[in-house]
Amino acid sequence: MKPLIRAIVDTAALRHNLDRVRATAPSTRVMAVIKANAYGHGMVPAAKALAQTDGFAVARLDEGLALRAAGLTNRILLLEGVFSTAQLNAAAQQRFDLMVHSFEQLEMLEGRAGKDVISAWIKVDTGMNRLGFRLEQFAEAYDRLRRIASVAPDPTLVTHLANADDRRDSKTAQQMQSFASATAGLAGARSIANSAALLAWPDSRADWVRPGLVLYGISPFPSGAGADLGLRPVMTLQTEVIAVKDVRAGETVGYGGAWLAPRATRMAVIAAGYGDGYPRSVESGTPVLVNGHRAPLIGRVSMDMITVDVTDLPGVAAGDPVVLWGEGVPVEEIARCAGTIPYELICGVSQRVHHEMK
């Protein structure tokens, strides 16, 4: 018996999107970002589908360990590096590449007894002001890293852009300029671009790109959708109608009576709610695909159910298929209706949702 709500993950679309990245930046290596359970898509199956990448990036040690435990032998970068000597030893044993962004991490590497060689990526903070060595500290950090015998020569030089999704924002050019001067003359490959930079800022492509969102077929920009960029959506969040009901004009629907029927209304009750990761913040009017046709959500999202006006869609019955986002209803559009970004929606698909690879 199949579960009512399913996240269907299209592995062919994942490969297609990786090909799009390659076509966009043909002379650049790709660190496919699959942190946070591959943005809610399922980390191990996503990694298997993306095996042709040059490496995988995850945020934390435990994510890398899960990939190794599943038998993946690819190069794996821990984007935040390690935070204790125990983590450092485990990471070295698994041959993880490590981001080095703080003097604490440098000291750990300097004090490490083990002999196996670690590939390091060193991060310079050019204005994101989150992780990374400040510009004035960077030369010292780089020199110290290079003197550590168990660190492979020529660490990869990294920065992260704060505003790359805005093509008109001058901050990106400033950050790239700061990066160029901080790293001028230093040996080592360069990595700057996330998804938005890869597409909008050709100068950021450098030696390694670090795309996440675009691999899942989603646009990193505030308007439009992945399809406009030649991408294919990977996740389709699919469920079913569980009841159909008629309400009279003037009656209200759901908690708080938030929606008042302006006319006699036929309504579909659908198995999806914030308990599944469908955002409670969407407003009435948000599109839901019922039997392949758009219908407006009405009233509040509850934990297990939403209600949709299907008065204009004759013949809707319990058991009919519903798409919440994916093919036909871009998750970018639902995110805008919810006042958030698509990253949050896909990462927030809950445990109750059954994942299915196709």
Ligand SMILES: *Cc1c(COP(=O)(O)O)cnc(C)c1O
């Ligand atoms: C998450 C992350 C990325 C990927 O970002 P997208 O916007 O999903 O492409 C790249 N680099 C770093 C350092 C990250 O943390």
